[in-house]
Amino acid sequence: MDEIGQKLRDARIQKGYTIDDLQQITKIQKRYLIAIEEGNFDALPGDFYVRAFIKQYADTVGLDGDALLTQFQQDIPEPQPQEYAAQSVENKTRATRAEEASPVNRLRRYLPQIAIAAVVVVAVIVIYVIMLVYQSGPKQTIPTDSESVAVSSKRSTSKTSKSSTSSKTSKTSSASSSSKTAEKSSKKSTKKSSKLDISVADANGATQAVTLKNLPKTGNKLTLGATGATAWISVIVNGSPTWQGSLTSGNSQEVTLPDNVTTFQVRSGNATATTIKLNGQSVDISKGTSIVRTITFTADATESEGSQE
Secondary structure (H helix, E strand, O other), rough: OOHHHHHHHHHHHHHHHOHHHHHHHOOOOOOHHHHHOOHHHOOOOOOHHHHHHHHHHHHHHOHHHHHHHHHHHHHHOOOOOOHHHHOOHHHHHHHHHHHOOHHHHHHHHHHHHHHHHHHHHHHHHHHHHEEEEHHOOOOOOOOOHHHHHHHHHHHHHHHHHHHHHHHHHHHHHHHHHHHHHHHHHHHHHHHOOOOOOOEEEEEEEOEEEEEEOOOOOOOEEEEEEEEEEEEEEEEEEEEEEEEEEEEEEOOEEEEEOOOOOOEEEEOOOOHHEEEEEEOOEEEEEOOOOOOOEEEEEEEEEHHHHHOOO
């Protein structure tokens, strides 16, 4: 067994990880992990991946990947210039920029603004045509004296009716405004009393309990992240994984929970490096030392019934 492979294997065993655990956390195929531990670098898909896989392996088991690569530099194959260039993010970025700068993509980008401007122009033209038609219509004839008196009488009656209607409308509007003000005050007090409350218990070995009060019925979102190291995380609802994946340090993942959920779990392969937020509120899971941990979230049944009322 190669010296660097032996060092990685010892660190993995010290962490308590099996090869299957490591495969699930790093998403590197099991046969490649075994090849790294045995020093069989020819079994990997290319020299570029040898260094990348060794660094990810080392970071996951708590070793300094960069330092390890420097220490065993003579034992690790260097990637060929053409192979590195093919995997280079810079080259991919240049291709992406060239594609975005093409005339077709520019036209697609400004297409919504062009469509809105066209609609506005058409609307202005239509209004202008309607005004021209209205102004060019037949003029009204001047009424005789008797017709004038009748029209005046009708106008007077109409004004009286409008005044009465306006008074009734004003009273109705005032009553409606008072009702709406009371309703808004009621809603504000309900919102203040129904703020989400998160209570985290101390970890009991590899498990930890979180109690939720005033958990909304819909629109709940989890934001998962990793700090300082890579963390494999899984979200489980009703016994089935809703999302699972490996997050590197500084990255995050948002998961939308199903409606009417009352209990769910978050499993982490590196709990000390995992961060959790529920509906924007931080969930402090630092009260524990276990690396691999299952955090169970449970909504308080009493509070849920109160929020429904």
